Amino acid sequence: TISLHDKIILSPERRPGVELIVSGDPALAAASDAENLAYRAVDALRNEFRIRSGVRIELGKRIPIGRGLGGGSSDAAAALVGMLRLTGRTLPAARLIEIAASLGADVPFFLYGGRALGVSRGDEIYPLPDLPARAVLVVSPLDIVVSTRDAYAWYDRGRQSRQLTNRDPASKLWRFCALCWSPQGDLPANDFEAAVFRRHPRLAKLKRELLKRGAAEAALAGSGSAVFGIFRSPAQARRAAQGFLRDQAFVCKTLSRGEYRRAQFGRGGM
Structure with missing residues (x-):
């Protein structure tokens, strides 16, 4: 992983459903919410836990999309972990990784970070020893x-x-x-x-x-x-x-x- 990152904030919303607010990328802001991986990640855990209350996602984009940098996948991983913390829920690691893989092959890697080997579709992750910072x-x-x-x-x-x-x-x-x-x-x-x-x-x-x-x-x-x-x-x-x-x-x-x-x-x- 590298230090280039987006910023994502999850907060409770009184109204049911998921509200997504995107800044920093006009094209992504104009796209359908259902296409956004962070939105889909939050919605997946709402369905997993049968949560009725709403969630607001504020996503500040810095990682360019369509460039092979994993911006959407890292947003999804952050949204999964953020949703668990927001709701105080827990999941077995294996189930969390399963949900992550259903969102995209690269999402499980971003639950680990560092240096890793991905096999199969890339969603089977084996952490490797870290190297000095470069x-x-x-x-x-x-x-x-x-x-x-x-x-x-x-x-x-x-x-x-x-x-x-x-x-x-x-x-x-x-x-x-x-x-x-x-x-x-x-x-x-x-x-x-x-x-x-x-x-x-x-x-x-x-x-x-x-x-x-x-x-x-x-x-x-x-x-x-x-x-x-x-x-x-x-x-x-x-x-x-x-x-x-x-x-x-x-x-x-x-x-x-x-x-x-x-x-x-x-x-x-x-």
């Missing part, structure tokens, strides 16, 4: 949005054209796990890059520019369209950010599991 520069192109569905379709077509079926999956998993457990914390390759970069060459250019400006490593974030670079210091990342004035640039840092839980959920965590 400075991160996230570059979010203003003119490119990539839907996860499109990215998977492009990737699948690319696999078929290369005739890459699931040959030797155990070997691939072993290599991936070895990278995840690497004490250096080297970035595993992002399989989406080839397909996404082919359709959006400017993203490949952004990655090259991050490396040119001093990033030790750089990669596409999730299915895109954001890219990020790892830097030796926050000062170096801030200097590099000056080269991306055409786009949104966020200087942040990696968070350990403990830091993430304290920052997002308070002392208690999940």
Whole structure:
């Protein structure tokens, strides 16, 4: 996890139902409430506990949507934990994770935070040892949005054209796990890059520019369209950010599991 975050506040409402107020992203504010993952998370727990009283959600968006940064999924995880605290209810961890997975494959990860391995759909989470904090520069192109569905379709077509079926999956998993457990914390390759970069060459250019400006490593974030670079210091990342004035640039840092839980959920965590 990284320190880039949205802000979400839950409060009791006299009227029944869920009220959602979004700031910071006009497009998301105009979208249907039922499409919002934080709204769906709160509603899922209202149904789970058969709660009739209302809840107000105030969501301040800072994480760009459609950029592979997990903003909606992290909002959903925060809403689940916030709803439990607001109502004073508890759930077995397994049930909470089950509800999280029903909202989206990435939501369970954000109940853990830190560094983790996700298998199956990505919703089966295995925490990994945290690494020392690193400075991160996230570059979010203003003119490119990539839907996860499109990215998977492009990737699948690319696999078929290369005739890459699931040959030797155990070997691939072993290599991936070895990278995840690497004490250096080297970035595993992002399989989406080839397909996404082919359709959006400017993203490949952004990655090259991050490396040119001093990033030790750089990669596409999730299915895109954001890219990020790892830097030796926050000062170096801030200097590099000056080269991306055409786009949104966020200087942040990696968070350990403990830091993430304290920052997002308070002392208690999940």
